[in-house]
Amino acid sequence: MFLVRLVYTSEITEGVTESDIQNILDKARKKNTALHVTGVLLFSRKYFLQCLEGSREQVNKVYHHILNDNRHKDVVLLDYSEVNEREFADWSMGYIPEMEITRPITLKYSESASFEPYSMSGSSAHNLLTSLTKAINVV
Ligand SMILES: Cc1cc2nc3c(=O)[nH]c(=O)nc-3n(C[C@H](O)[C@H](O)[C@H](O)COP(=O)(O)O)c2cc1C
DSSP, X not given: OOEEEEXXXXXXXXXXXXXXXXXXXXXXXXXXXXXXXXXXXXXXXTEEEEEEEEEHHHHHHHHHHHHTOTTEEEEEEEEEEEESXXXXXXXXXXXXXXXXXXXXXXXXXXXSSXXXXXXXXXXXXXXXXXXXXXXXXXX
């Protein structure tokens, strides 16, 4: 099965904490490893921006779980593409926390230096994630 890349944004639900995000990551990394899904998750201000890559079947499956997760809301699909290779193959789910997001990199892909993922094109959102993973030490 060929590869796809999916990028979405969402807003964190009120009351969801840092430790909930850590739980999301722990679970995501285990499940993604088993499904050969890779990607990165960014959290900034109150927004998530996530890229998932892998087989169409597995990426779609994971996305359906994510859509039904009440720890976030207003999930908007920004990009869904067939791709020839993975860009985040080193991460079952890399995490980019708020403090690592620099204003110059945000400005490069947005109309202002403020992170507003709902106003971004799919391609800018994807390029922002790629640039950040090159610029910082993603775990
Ligand atoms: C912002 C966010 C990102 C998530 N990312 C992933 C992910 O990459 N992979 C995954 O399996 N689950 C992810 N989840 C968790 C799923 O929504 C869901 O809780 C999990 O897949 C459920 O697994 P289970 O039904 O096997 O317990 C994410 C949830 C949120 C809120």
